[in-house]
Amino acid sequence: MRIFRHVDKVPPESRGAVVALGNFDGVHLGHRGVIGRAAEIARDAGAPLGVVTFEPHPVQVLRPDSAPHRLAPFRVKVRRLGECGLDYLCVLHFTKTFAQKTPRGFASEILAGGLGVSHVVVGHDYHFGKGRAGDAAALSELGAEMGFAVTAVAPVGNAGEIYSSTRVRGYLKSGEPRLAAAILGHMWEVEARVLHGDKRGRTLGYPTANLHFDEHVEPAYGIYAVWVGIVRGAGTEWHAAVASAGTRPTFNGDGLVLEVYLFDFDGDLYGKYLRVAFVNWIRPEEKFDDVEALKQTMAQDCRAARFMLEGSEPPSDVGRTAFNQ
Numbered sequence: 001m002r003i004f005r006h007v008d009k010v011p012p013e014s015r016g017a018v019v020a021l022g023n024f025d026g027v028h029l030g031h032r033g034v035i036g037r038a039a040e041i042a043r044d045a046g047a048p049l050g051v052v053t054f055e056p057h058p059v060q061v062l063r064p065d066s067a068p069h070r071l072a073p074f075r076v077k078v079r080r081l082g083e084c085g086l087d088y089l090c091v092l093h094f095t096k097t098f099a100q101k102t103p104r105g106f107a108s109e110i111l112a113g114g115l116g117v118s119h120v121v122v123g124h125d126y127h128f129g130k131g132r133a134g135d136a137a138a139l140s141e142l143g144a145e146m147g148f149a150v151t152a153v154a155p156v157g158n159a160g161e162i163y164s165s166t167r168v169r170g171y172l173k174s175g176e177p178r179l180a181a182a183i184l185g186h187m188w189e190v191e192a193r194v195l196h197g198d199k200r201g202r203t204l205g206y207p208t209a210n211l212h213f214d215e216h217v218e219p220a221y222g223i224y225a226v227w228v229g230i231v232r233g234a235g236t237e238w239h240a241a242v243a244s245a246g247t248r249p250t251f252n253g254d255g256l257v258l259e260v261y262l263f264d265f266d267g268d269l270y271g272k273y274l275r276v277a278f279v280n281w282i283r284p285e286e287k288f289d290d291v292e293a294l295k296q297t298m299a300q301d302c303r304a305a306r307f308m309l310e311g312s313e314p315p316s317d318v319g320r321t322a323f324n325q
Contacts, residue, residue: 002088003078007114014088015116018042019050022123023057026071027080029185030123030163033156035084038121041151047118048087052110053077054094061094071165071184073215076191090115103134104142112146119149126152158182175220177278187227187277187315190216190258194269206298208244208259209269211276218256219278221246221285225305227314228260229275236275238314239265242305243276246285263306277315280308 004010020038024031035051042049055074059067072080081089092098092110101109106129111117120143128134134142136152143150155162163183171180172188181187192211209228226243229236239262247256260276262269282304288294 001082001086004088004090005093007090007092007110010088010090010115014048014050016118017048017050017087017115018045018119018121019052019090019111019115019117020121021052021111021128022126024051024053024077024081025057025165026168026184026188027077027084028071028163028165028168028183030156030183032084032185033163034121034123034153035081035086037151037153038119039085041119041121045118049085050088050090050115050117051081051084051086052090052092052115053081055091056094058094058099061096062099068166068169069213069217070215071168071188071217073191076189080186100130103129103138105129106134107139107142107146111143112148117148119151121151121153124152124155169217172217172219172278175222175281175284177219177224178280180278187279188219189278189315190276191274192216192258193273194271196270205295206261206302208261209272209274211258211260211274213245213256213258219245220281221256223282223285223301223305224278225280225282225308225312226260227277227279227309227312228262229277229315230269231273231275236315239263240306240309240314241276242282242301243278244285249285249287261302263302275315279312282308 018038018041020035022031022034039049057067057070078089111120120139122136122139124136126136128139136150140150157163161167168180168183168188177188190211190213192214194209194211222245224243224245226241227238228241229238241260241262244259258276260274282301288297
């Protein structure tokens with residue numbers, strides 16, 4: 001997959017592509033339905049397959065005070081999209097100036113002129129252009145005028161509810177990573193580099209690696225069974241683990257930290273880039289009266305996490321979609 005940050009960098013052989021257009025935060029099953037439909041059209045037409053998305057997320061630019069934390073920060077989003085068998089990914093820099101483009105201007109300058117697309121695929125509720133004035137119907141009219149076709153994909157969901165990033169965030173904030181994974185099509189992950197902490201875990205007998213959530217959604221505070229992947233070059237080495245997401249109230253912590261303890265692991269993780277895949281909730285965060293009570297509960301947490309992970313497999317070729325197999 002080639003990545004372009006400017007439409008004028010797209011080479012001639014990539015013009016005429018079928019592109020899926022959207023923000024795709026989390027690259028959940030609804031998003032994959034849009035990309036999958038674009039893949040089918042591209043395959044039938046013998047055309048390149050692309051995705052056109054935006055960075056940063058438009059809400060972060062237009063309404064920063066109300067912008068939700070992301071399911072997949074940029075690096076994660078690119079990797080997830082790369083699993084979809086794309087020929088190219090065009091990441092448009094979203095600014096307040098870019099937001100002033102009218103629907104016609106966007107269709108003319110970006111889709112028809114800049115990328116020279118042959119077909120655009122969007123979700124049923126897609127809006128674009130200044131003030132979100134354009135919708136799928138307007139895009140179809142503009143496409144007919146400018147020489148590209150448009151397909152709007154019907155909503156995808158389960159249990160009578162549409163798959164959405166909002167639902168995934170809601171499940172994570174209520175401590176239900178399995179339900180979140182059912183919409184994502186893969187375990188939800190936090191990816192970050194290990195930071196130096198206060199090394200208190202070593203004194204408790206549970207040396208942990210500390211990470212910050214940064215742009216990631218903040219899940220319910222508590223203890224989780226997780227898989228931890230140590231990124232080594234192009235590969236990832238997975239380990240069963242237990243994680244604590246919270247403020248460490250027993251020690252009067254004042255900031256949200258993700259602490260992970262890898263079972264049966266002996267090595268230096270400082271500075272390493274980790275992927276933490278959330279499998280199951282164990283219990284909420286608690287404040288203990290003494291360290292001994294905390295240690296006893298941590299031992300119980302480890303036993304619970306090991307038991308939960310016995311029926312789980314670590315992420316492997318995560319999220320690869322059926323149309324690319």
